[in-house]
Amino acid sequence: MYNRFQLALRNGQDKPEIWIAYKGIIYDVTDSRLWRGGHHYEHWAGQDLTHELKDAPHTEKVFEGWQVVGTLS
DSSP, rough: OHHHHHHHHHHHSSSSSBBBEEEEEEETTOOOEEEEGGGGEEEEESSOOOOGGGGSSSOOOGGSSSSEEEEBO
16 A cells, blocks of 8 residues: 555656556556656656546556556555
């Protein structure tokens, strides 16, 4: 289990890992070419993106291929 501060450090800049959260689950997207530099279009890594998905051109199925690293407390 990780808190928001720990998640925020995994933004691709403060630490090399690039993590994002969705519905309380934290995903490692470090290897994604779409998240290089810690951002993906107007979205930034190290955050809970649950509320931002409604504006995305894809569904939550996009998370199915990524490694789960833990839960957000």
